[in-house]
Amino acid sequence: MDDDRDLQAVLRLIHAGGAAAPRRALLSMPGGPASALDAGPAVWRAAGLDARQCALLAGDAPDIDRWHDWLTATSARQLIAWHDPDYPALLRRMSAPPLALFVEGDVARLWRAGIAVVGSRAPTVGGRDNAATFARRFAVAGFAVVSGLASGIDAAAHAAALDADGDTVAVLGSGIDQPYPRSNTRLHARIVGTGTVVSEYPPGTPARREQFPSRNRIVAGLALGTLVVEAAHRSGALITARLAADAGREVFAIPGSIHNPMARGCHRLLRDGATLVETAEEVIDALAAIAAGLADALQGRLCAPIQRGKTIPAVPAEQQASPSSDGDPDYHRLWNALGHDPTGMDELISRSGLTVARASAMLLSMELDGRVAAAHGRYSRKS
Incomplete structure (x- = not known):
């Protein structure tokens, strides 16, 4: 976002919180975000903002200065909002897309054909190895590996993509500068250096349980398809898979032993219509034609x-x-x-x-x- 007044306006809309659709409507107005905010409360209410949102837009917002300082500290940091032509095309098609994304790293990876690799935070050794094997093959084939920087499957997938000199995108359920769990701080720094870290939550936002399902919709939304490696019967990975399926994206699952509790979520997905896969090539072949379409969309953008x-x-x-x-x-x-x-x-x-x-x-x-x-x-x- 080149204009600082527009940047300040988007940060103020993020600060206002509440329903996103009215705020997206303001961002879509002619003249840009700053013009929409200058229009005043009558226009804000006409766009659908409630009284609390209007009050927050008009009031003091000391956090915005801190967010602004974080964004402008280095050229590697960006804020991509709904009105921005760089807003990821795939994510725009999701239900309830985020108002804006804080990004650190290479923003172009958000347009690259990606595969989400998700699963248990406490996988078996075999599950961790499968995540690394599949992610490495995806990276070598030119796909970005998208995941949530959680322990277990997520971390194994990110690390394997980096080890293969490939692309990876980490979507946080906390502030862009707050890796969670803390044990992944070094991995977070590594991804910032050669990959891309994304969050809809401003710098300084701590990890909260209710934020992770929202994070999962972005993981699903940035990817052409979602692979679930291992997951218990009740797992956040299943939420990601459901969101992907709801958006018309492909869902893949690796089967496991009937005696492995970490396989039950995958078996549930398979019963519900997910595609059973045993090799990374099966996923790559299934997504190749869709990836070509995304390349065409990128070309249209440029x-x-x-x-x-x-x-x-x-x-x-x-x-x-x-x-x-x-x-x-x-x-x-x-x-x-x-x-x-x-x-x-x-x-x-x-x-x-x-x-x-x-x-x-x-x-x-x-x-x-x-x-x-x-x-x-x-x-x-x-x-």
């Missing part, structure tokens, strides 16, 4: 062609003014900022003058186009 099945002329990189043919000057600036040596995002932003959100989305497009290589959060031109 208005730059991805060349599928076409031969790219062998022109030296130094003679290529831009990786796209649409003449967008932003592409020229970013392409010129890239070199043959891997370069971090901060340096690319400094060289190009672009926002992190814009540069990240264009880099993903260039990567899909086969012109840019990405590894460990650093980017370079492909020969």
Whole structure:
């Protein structure tokens, strides 16, 4: 979000709390968030805000300064709100999508085809190994591994994706800066460095039990499909699977022993119509066509062609003014900022003058186009 007045306005709408639909309506008004807030209480009430929300919008909000300071401390932090064109397309299609997302890391991963890997916080050794094996294979195949940074299956999936030099997205049920459980603090820092951490809760928000089902809807919403590795009969992973199914997303489950209590949730899902899988390839094959559709949606967002099945002329990189043919000057600036040596995002932003959100989305497009290589959060031109 480039305009600081708009950023302040969105933070104030987050602070107001309450029903999200009226606040989304304000964000969708012409003129942007700041204009909607300047319109005053009559317009707020017409959008559907109740008296408490209106009072909070008009009153003092000291927390906003702290949230603003956290967001502006580094270019790796972003707030993506409902009105923002960078708001993830898949999440927008969910029931009750979040008003805004606090993001730390590469925002482009929120548009990448992802698979949610979820399950028990206390898995068996076999379940943990399965989570790591499947997540590693998904990462190598180019899918982002999405999970909730919980103990057990979630942590194993995130770590395996990172170990494979792949993408992972961690969705928190607490403030963006409050990893939970605390035992995952180092994993959280690792994901911030080379992956993406997301939360709808502002910095400083502690973990509360009632926030985790809301977190699960974002996990399901960011992914093309959800894989449940191990889950007890009553498990948060089953909530994620149900939310995914309700949104028309694919749900997969790994079967287990009838004597394993951690398999009962998966067996319940299978009885209810989830797809039984024994290998990661079965999941990848089932989602391949949908992933191609997401790539097309991304391309529409960026208005730059991805060349599928076409031969790219062998022109030296130094003679290529831009990786796209649409003449967008932003592409020229970013392409010129890239070199043959891997370069971090901060340096690319400094060289190009672009926002992190814009540069990240264009880099993903260039990567899909086969012109840019990405590894460990650093980017370079492909020969």
